[in-house]
Amino acid sequence: MGDDAAVMPLIDCANIACGFHASDPFTMATTVALAAQHQVKIGAHPAYPDLVGFGRRSMALSPAEVQATVLYQIGALDAFCRSHNSRVHYVKPHGALYHDMMRDEETLRAILSAVRAYHPQLKLVLPAQSNPEPWRQIAGEYGIALWFEGFADRAYQSDGKLVPRNQVGAVHHDLNAMVSQAIQFAAGQVTSCDGEVLTLPIDTLCVHGDTPQALAAIQAIRAALQGQ
Incomplete structure (x- = not known):
């Protein structure tokens, strides 16, 4: 969404949708290729499986379902990255999943578990906090480093x-x-x-x-x- 070709040379990191709230395999492939061309760090942007609601509606998934859903999306995007000699550098959940992980510790832990299962060097992006230490402590249990994000x-x-x-x-x-x-x-x-x-x-x-x-x-x- 948006003018990716014009934006990509101006940014350091790109959050790329993985097909569950937006995008499709061809769009993922072309966006990854563009990011790799400009040496932009690629982030997986997983979401609840909700194309109609653009991933902005909460879904009652179990922690195991959240973990599997996130792991699936990271792997799908990374396959395109590998085909362009790049890789996923970080994970930033989208929409309702992004907000739910901050409200529900089980959801956060399920996402951390998925990130660790794929590669423990991946960063997880959370919304900025005035006191980030409690969040770092939870992520530290999984060996995952956090990036705090402002909009x-x-x-x-x-x-x-x-x-x-x-x-x-x-x-x-x-x-x-x-x-x-x-x-x-x-x-x-x-x-x-x-x-x-x-x-x-x-x-x-x-x-x-x-x-x-x-x-x-x-x-x-x-x-x-x-x-x-």
């Missing part, structure tokens, strides 16, 4: 969580707002929708490919961060 194109609540997508103002559409938030994240902070400045250190910054002005936002953010 340039999403609004934050005063508790550090994302404003739900069904609320007005959840997604930034203003280019200047996205650039300002990215610069603030580079300093380990973000301003909530209530105007509160939160300490929220991150390891990686995300712009959704389906966000309006995504290409312009990425261009402007990269220029701003490189100019610091």
